[in-house]
Amino acid sequence: MASKGDVQTLEKGSIYFFYRPKVNEEEPSGLGDVERMYMVLSPGRRDVVRLAVVGRKKLPDPSEKGRRKYWGFVDMVRKDPTAIRDEFGSDENRTKTRGRQYLPAARPVGEGVYRILRHGDHTHLVYALELPDKTGKVQKDLNIAREASYIISVKNPESGGKPQAGLSDGQQAGFPKKLQEEFRGRKFADADPPEFLDHEGCEFLLIPASDDVKEELGLELNPEHETRHSADVFQELRLDVDENPVRPLFEGKWD
Template sequence: MADPQNDRDTELVEEGDIFFFYRPRVEEEDPKGRGDIQRFGMVLRPHGGEKVRLMIVGRKRLPEAEEHERHWGFVDEIADSAKDIEEDLRGGTYETKTRGQRTVPAARPAGEGVYAITLEDGQMHLSYELELPERRGDVQKELRILPQASYVLSVKNPEKGSPVYAGLREQDQPDYPDTLQEEFRGRRFDREDVELLDYEGAEFLLVGARTDPEKAYGVDLEAEHEEYKDADAIRRLHMVKSRHPVKPLFEGRWD
């Protein structure tokens, strides 16, 4: 699709449901801010697709869109269904030699909506619009989850290595089939092929781009306001309040 208001060449690559979440630190059942959380990320559920992606975003928040901030991230899990993703976002316990039993709190939903991945002059952009919460609260403000935003999205070439103390270990990076590895054409990043995100360990770079993707790119995200019984995080991710505190999603409040 093309934006009639400018000369940008826009191609819709993928669209679907997006869910933002955070997991508190070990033994932290009452987080009060970003310093109390261990991980922040998002789940992409493409419409009509068979794979669901759980993606971790560095610095435990989204990049500042208007400042074109850059954040590194990686694909933590590829699953056949949203239900499989939810099982890994539940809480649990584990034993340690020095501290005994430790508790890992369940992940909390922090936002849900719709997304689109488009090619803008040959560069992937991830755009989204929130459906919940209806009003941003402290959680969304601190995690920089805007009502809608767009980010330049690039996938890292695992054969190009990483700086010291940065990125995933070599054994955790994806082993792409030759046909996909060739998409990099020797470059450090690929800008065009969303299929590269369908592998666990795929590393990506998010760069803040716009706060008005619908106006900028002519993409109709078609977000709808929802209530508890209709919330996709509840229905499709099965993040029911008996396992996942939902105040961050509906009220924008830390637990």
């Protein structure tokens, strides 16, 4: 069993959480109104931003250690953060059979700092929130805790799988040879190196480990105090408050 001191930081940066309401849902009030949940990872000192889709439309509860495995995948990888912002916009079209179809804009619901860690024989994704100052109903419904630790592993796209499980063959990542060799024939590998996540179609599993990073790993994440004026989601992603409602981020309320 790995000790608290047996921890190596592989990557650190900023993390953002978003949700998008279902089609034509302009007043979401709970998880049943959510179409997708997103997680954005922006590594420090690296010219890349990743947009990941979180399965089940919420994070696994970090307090339920080892009880659940949640699937997700990397949907977009870009050098320009504003390309990620554009993905969060609203859209409207009309169809002959369904009439007006309105896709609401995504809402920011959390901002913080994260690290990908090597801990003994496995890897972790850990984070601590900077916003909102106090989590509310929307964060509770999406299982976004003040801080959390998840064991993270990456799926081997060449291992096959059950029909209708995960992405199709054409959607899965095509890793370069050096990364593919890290699997050594196994179905899953640790997220080491984190560059696995730089490839669109990379599938991963999150397994809850703890809701107290310091207690579990002996690590202080040191989130900073952020405000509407200093929030990185506006500074880095250039999020437009007129397009993307920010009440969930600052008040913890559905909007």
